[in-house]
Amino acid sequence: MNTPIKAITAALGFMLCAISPSTHAEFPTDVQFSTAGNGVYNVTGINEFDWQSSGDLVVVNALPVPAIASGNTVTTFAQWVGLASIGNTVIVNVHGHARLNAMLAPDGGNISPNTLSKNGATCDAGSGCFEVTAAFSGEESATLIAPGIIQFTTLTGSYKFYFDDTPDSNVGNTDSNPPGPVNNNFIDGIAFLEGTLVGVSGLFQQGVGGNNLIRNTVDSYNTQYIEADPAGAGVSLSNTTFDTLITLIGTFDASVPDGDPIGKTPYVVLPLDLVLKADANSEFSAIEVTEEGCRMTGGGVDGKGEITLAKLATAISTGGNRYTFGGQIGAPTASQPQPFGEWTHHQQKGPQGDFVLHLGTASAPAETKVVTVTCVDPVNCQPARPAPFKQLDFTGIGAFKNVQSGPLKNDPLVVPGKGGTLHFVRVHFEDLGEPGAGGKQVSNPICETIHQIGALVGDPTTDATAAQICTNCADVYTIEIHATSDPASPVIYSVGGFIDGGNIQLHPPIK
Structure with missing residues (x-):
């Protein structure tokens, strides 16, 4: 479990709590995973998906709609950052993707199989490698609440988890065919879980970084790959989260190059876009359902x-x-x-x-x-x-x-x-x-x-x-x-x- 992220989020007071219980309330759940995609779960008791930290979060500089900053109409995020006054709000397009680094037990121990590729190319087993990736695209709102500090307020979009038995998600290697990018390697393979981004909370400080917690629905999932653990009649996965530490990219950090596509809806990164480093963990919730x-x-x-x-x-x-x-x-x-x-x-x-x-x-x-x-x-x-x-x-x-x-x-x-x-x-x-x-x-x-x-x-x-x-x-x-x-x-x-x-x-x- 990524304790530093949890601690930072809790200290800032933006941790989303569980929905008030009702007759059929959601509840936290571990999940189990089938690395063969055949419904035989050979990894059980997974409390979190720990995504690899890299430069894989992009804030699009061009705004989807003009914003107001200190009474001025602006059309780019950079302009808004330079002019915004306390209380000003901006809407931006965001895209991100990540590679699974580990499957974690409730005590934080790594229970990943040795066939999980953590670099997008090889695995500890030497053969039979697979990778799990995630990608999302959305529209996010943020409000300037103090000099240089913005608070995330709303988010809408969609995301998917992918299983690929041919690891190929190296940052900068888009598996594209000339004359331009047509896809990227973070969104190939089998989409085994997908859903909707429904909420975000957190803070970001200009020039420093921050954190957010994204709450997502699970709209559908392939039980040949993933299921609640223990699986039971009338129980279904209902929600996931992205609990994310956001930092600036350092000299030696991997980052998405200009011209590469990123996100669930492939967006080609432009030189003026803001590329950030994201270190996220995902937890799961389930709900009892009836017919x-x-x-x-x-x-x-x-x-x-x-x-x-x-x-x-x-x-x-x-x-x-x-x-x-x-x-x-x-x-x-x-x-x-x-x-x-x-x-x-x-x-x-x-x-x-x-x-x-x-x-x-x-x-x-x-x-x-x-x-x-x-x-x-x-x-x-x-x-x-x-x-x-x-x-x-x-x-x-x-x-x-x-x-x-x-x-x-x-x-x-x-x-x-x-x-x-x-x-x-x-x-x-x-x-x-x-x-x-x-x-x-x-x-x-x-x-x-x-x-x-x-x-x-x-x-x-x-x-x-x-x-x-x-x-x-x-x-x-x-x-x-x-x-x-x-x-x-x-x-x-x-x-x-x-x-x-x-x-x-x-x-x-x-x-």
């Missing part, structure tokens, strides 16, 4: 902010808002009257300004929670994954983490932060498609013409109209926030529609 109901994991981004014939009754904002969202809901819905779930919505720019609302998360007030989860339309659309449902609605009680700008900033009914106001939230999801290249949802103009968001469209296998509606439509996300915790109170914020990027996954029951 009832459905559950949702995912996250994404939308830059249109449009509601088209939405199930939500009132559309306060009809366009121009950019927002990200992520979390997990209803794992399982059988845990009524207190369903499990956590959700973060970050309104980033546009007519409704800049704010973060969260509920059920470890960093949210204890009063926030998921109240109801409803699964509807028991037929999935193609090309979405097979599932008994394709739409999910949830209601809950949320709180504003912060309100930086916009009409809610001066609303007397909205008080952010600890001890602030509570608000009724209603969210609607539709799992209609899968993202294409770059994590972008596939666009089909006909969807916005004939698809009524929130409507039950029938069985796409027998209904020609339903099948047409479900062809290559992007996933749907809509949210409304009320003035108080009373569902009858006025709606003060409402956005939604077909999302631009990311992925919403409705999962079949786990037996």
